[in-house]
Amino acid sequence: MKIYKARDYDHLSQIAANIIAAQITLKPESVLGLATGGTPVGTYKELIKKHKSGDLCFSEVKSINLDEYCTLAPESPQSYAYFMNDNLFNHVNIKAENVNIPSGLNLDADAECKRYDEVIKKNPIDLQLLGLGPNGHIGFNEPDAELKLGTNHVSLAQATIDANKRYFEREEDVPKTAYTMGMGSIMHSRKVLLIASGEGKAEILYKALKGPLTTQVPASLLQLHRDLIVVGDEGSLKFLVR
Ligand code: PGA
Secondary structure, X not given: OEEEEEOOHHHHHHHHHHHHHHHHHHOOOXXXXXXXXXXXXXXXXXXXXXXXXXXXXXXXXXXXXXXXXXXXXXXXXXXXXXXXXXXXXXXXOOOHHHEEOOOOOOOOHHXXXXXXXXXHHHOOXXXXXXXXXXXXXXXXXXXXXXXXXXXXXXXXXXXXXXXXXHXXXXXXXXXXXXXEOXXXXXXXXXXXXXXXXXXXXXXXXXXXXXXXXXXXXXXXXXXXXXOEEEEEEOOXXXXXXX
16 A cells, blocks of 8 residues: 655646646557546546646546446436546546446445446556545445445445535435446456545544555455555545644
8 A cells, every 4th residue: 555645736736637647648459447426526627737738648548437326317417427527527528438337316225236247347447547535435435334346236334425515405416326436346356556635534444554454344345456546635644644
């Protein structure tokens, strides 16, 4: 595991974007596993800057997003498809046919999970970007007695609903279930880049990286990954790096 300590959120975003850009430069046809949430927004801004300045080309890149809310259409501003278009895809030259996100509109959960697992199998992930949930979730793999290897249909934890309700008008509008890439797919990614910002993440980041391996902190399984890179800022790393 390598841990990089950034000065602040902007610096964290630059470091994370540099790592992703290096991946694309070394392998233009990279498969990127991508994440939504507040933390990666700055990283995506930095990637867009690199693209606009002519330093980074996404024409052969494929993306596979971690998760999507069930019932939300891609046009819904709260959907993760919309988030990705708005925060990255609309601003770089990735091809629409190379973008993969679970379909929140497919209510046949078995079929959608199977379809997404096929996508991942055909396109092994070179670099998986991850944020860290307040409860230690990665993707929407929530703390539980068991975790799933493959794509699965999950009930969102109350901690996740609480954290994500800021994006919705009312708490009742937050979908209760989602599709998420499974832990096996995340762990099989060649490289994992975990980003966490702010003191609010300090305790859970410490538990994830130094605590016992437990399905109650899904991110703790990342300790087993061979090529885990963590980028945090002063706040999130306060119990880890001095
Ligand atoms: P955040 O979410 O980046 O908005 O903190 C992280 C997550 O829930 O995975």
